[in-house]
Amino acid sequence: MRKWLTVSVLIYFLYGLFVYWYIYMGADSTLPAQFQGGSADPNTFMNSRELTLSQDYSKLRDFMFFTAAPFEWFIFFVVLVTGFAKKMQRWAESISRFFILQTAVFVFALSLLVTLCAFPLEWLRYKISLSYHITTQTFSGWMKDQLIDFWVNCAFMVLIVAVLYGLIRKFSRKWWLFAWILSVPFSLFLMFIQPVLIDPLYNEFTPLKNKELETKILAIAEEANIPADHVFEVNMSEKTNALNAYVTGIGDNSRIVLWDTTLNKLSEDEILFIMAHEMGHYVMKHIYIGIGGYLVLTLLGLYMINRLMNFSIRRYGHILKLDGKKQLASLPLLLMLLGMLSFASDPFSNIISRHQEKDADLYAIEMTENTEAAVSTFQELTRAGLSQVNPPALVKVFRYSHPTILERINYLEEWGSGREE
Template sequence: MRRGLTLSVIIYFIYGLFFYWYLFMSNDIAIPEAYKGTAADPETFMNARELMLTEEYSNIKNFLYFVLIPFEWFIFFVFLIVGGSKWLQKASTTATSVSFIQTGLYFFWLSLLVNVISFPVEWLSYQISLSYNISTQATGDWINDQIIDFFVNFLLMWIMMAVLYTLIRKFKKRWWLYAWLLSVPFSLFLMFIQPVILDPLYNEFYPLQDKELEKKILSYAEQANIPADHVYEVDMSEKTNALNAYVTGIGDNSRIVLWDTTLEQLTEDEILFIMAHEIGHYVMHHIYIGIAGYLVLSFVGLYLIYRLMNLIVDRWGSYFKVTEVSDLSSLPLFLLLLGMLSFISSPAENYVSRFQEKSADMYAIEMTDNPEAAVMSFQELSRAGLSEVHPPALVKFFKYSHPTLLERINYIGETEEE
């Protein structure tokens, strides 16, 4: 156990040291010489202070992202090898004979442990966002969101883990397949209820107050056959200075949403371009392509987890204090493997997403016939969120679900020239 702990700490330290060196010491994020002085050059639309803050904030944010990704895996790994998972399973099964309640008790305390250990880093991230004027959220409101997050995630995961371990106990060789089949309707259900039940837990939504703008956006939506009678405005200025807009939900629960920060900081033409972009996703059925991609990845992922869990428990079960895959004590191992496989698959998911985002940009250009507004909106997105125009390669590879702002401004500029 001591060797395992020592080795894991060393590996984690080297991993963090690498990304510190990569982000703060070795990377030159200056844009290529060919783009100097163009609309994609941040020096043409940011002042010296904004350029400095963007570089500082982006490096810190990216470093925290890469360091926090394996932090939760590290917690699960340590919890397993010190016997915490075995002890928590015993406590849960002693408290009640009802397996559904056992899973709930086990997962509640495991979630609470992870959240308590992670809280200082989450707090640091929040304070950094405040210091760079990205977040505007009051401390009490931020804590309230964390509590809502905890209980929403706990309740959803409790249901999923209870069903999962029931399947593992009943179908030792096919549980992964049945879990995958059940995940499909459950995911669609969550997508259906998200706009009307989950999102309002965090923010207040109300019909867009600018009726002339709403009329123009709804005319775009009508062309795209989006079943929407209203455009919704959400009060995000109490939480952030960043900008966003989106189309969410499926079927009759589809909603077109604008952040109030977007309304305050962008011109009408820029807002119309952004909304046309979001409508483009709907028109090109990107949400359904995303669902199909999720089905493929989750099918492969659950099968790999099934194989890996059997292998690990058979060979190193005594090391991790796990006797059977069907034991609740194996849950941290399941979550550890799920997190690792999700991270490994993220570059492929991001690549497909970047292609879709470019397609939506092109759709919006065609619909609005206003490439200048598109370029201006991207520049304002960069300035408001202190976002890098030309991020380091590994950051783009693992984090960016959108093309970089350099790429977006550049290909829209090329469209304008044509």
Template sequence: MKKRFLTWTLILFAIYGVLIGLYLFQWAEFGVPEAYQGTSADPATFMTAKELAQSQDYSRYKDFLYFVSLPLEWIIYLGVMIFGISTVFKQSSERVSRFSIVHIPVYVLLLSTLTWMLTFPVDYISRRLSLSYGISTQTFSDWMKDELISFWVGYIIMALLITVLYTLMRKFEKRWWLYASILMMPFLVFMMYLQPVVIDPLYNEFSDLKDKNLEAKILSLADEANVPAERVYEVNMSEETNSMNAYVNGIGSNLRIVLWDTTLNRLQEKEVLFIMAHEIGHYVMHHLYWNLFGAVAAAFIGLYLAYHLMKYSVRRWGDKLNIKSVSDIAGLPVLFIILSLLSFAATPVELAISRNAEMDADVYAIEMTQNPEAAVGAFQELTVNGLSEVNPPALVKYLRYGHPTMMERIHLLEQYQQIE
């Protein structure tokens, strides 16, 4: 079984990699349709020949790396089960302490460490790719610091979730998925409250916006939209990246309006105001809460399906994989595979909803600022700065893009200008 797993994994992964490579580098159509050529959405009108070439190359390599790495964790989890590593991890966690509450966090730590080590080369290649095209500016030591912070933050959250989940599995054999879904709501609300003031500062330094004139204008927009913000935060990102970003996140007293310093350095004031109006639009249209509702609904459906698929998997392969029951922690990799596959299957729907919300926020920002020229300039600069592909291949768009393509966004602005 082990030899067959290795053989078929290598064969299928090689075929998959070749097909993805052919799609991205040979079959997929890049560039702008004829109807958009010469318009503001045509990168040839605002990018140099070198930037155009870099944009296409960077997009292809980045997308190839994403798709090739997509099944890696599934393969790792399968290997952990087939080679008996999961059983070893379970036995090791039981030897650490006689208290059962310690066993699950130790098991999760062992599995997380192995997964992190095996996927680290892909993360490193992604970093090198970003550096070579001038997107990332982060030193290796700072990058490693962020990697380790992400690992430990992710581990603490995962260990807590898995401990609660498996406790529910043991106590409520037929209803654990329901109780876990119910608990997701307060957990996600708590994380939304915690994120801006506890987790985000672990990675970057936040300070009050230095440009007080710009801050006053942003807060005026926020006040017009009834956003309860008293200040605007500036985050130092220029030491890590040349990319630009801005966002409104958090809830209650922890709500924050945040601007990356790269955005401040590269956009004109009127363009920054459009970007902030877009982010304010998300708040006004309650997209944050709709995201919360969607996450809870997805958890309900996903855990219900996982409940049935996990039962079937244990019944079908439990003896071969040494999984005694659904609540046996040794079967966690199987649960991870199931949840990951369900998440992947839901991705096109989730991204389509996200793209629609982003387009609504664009419309809100245009109506609020009444400056489509600034909006076009902001999107063009974002495209140049991030070497973005304005019209990505269909597979990339529907499996990776949570925002409309730049071509679609700029075209919307042009239509608004024509109406005006």
């Protein structure tokens, strides 16, 4: 046990050193010469203080992103090799003979342990975001959201784990296939209820007060065949200075939502461009393509998890303190493998997402025909979020589900130039 813990700590430390070297010394985020002095050059729309803050904040945020995910895997690994997962299972079994109650106790204990271990890192993220004036949320407000997150995630985890391990116990070889079949209606159900049940737990949604703007947005929505009678605004200025707008939900529960920070910082033309972009996703069925892609990845992921769990327990079961995958004590192994596979799949899902975001940008510019507003929107998004215009390659590959600001401004200006010709 000591040997494996020592090796895992050493690997994590060396990985952290590599990430630090790459982010702070090895990565290149300079703007190519042909774009310097243009609309995408942050020197043309950000002052010296904003430029410095943007570089510093982006590096901190990227470093914490790359080191946080493996830290959670490390927690699960420690829980397994120390035998703590087995002890939690025995404790859960001693409390009740009913499997659903055993699952609830085990999931609660594991979730609480992981949350407490990860809390210092989450608190550090909050403090960094607060110090750079991205977050405006009070500590009490932040803690409230953390508690809501914990209980909502825990409730869903109990349900999912109970079904998952019920299937594993009944269909040891094909559980992953039955789990995937059940995930289809469950995913659609979550997307349907999220706008009306889950999102309001975190924020208060009210009809857009600016009725003139709402009329213009709904006119675009009608052209896009989006079944919306109202535009909602949400008071995010209590939590952040960042900007956002989105179309969420499916069917009759579709909602068009604007953050009040977006309303306060952008002009009407810029807001209309953003809303046209979000509606572009709806028109081009990106939400359904996303669901389809998610389900394909889920199927592959569950199959791979089954194979990897079988191999890990067969080969290293004595180290992981596991006798088989049917016991609740194997849940940390399942979650660790899930995290690793999700992280490994991010570059592929991000490629598809970036392609869709570009299509939505081009749809929006064709709808609004206002290149100046489109470019100034991305400039303001960069300032508000202290984002990098041209992030390092690995950061873009793993983190960017949208094209970089450099890419977005560049192809929008190319569209405007082509139209003038």
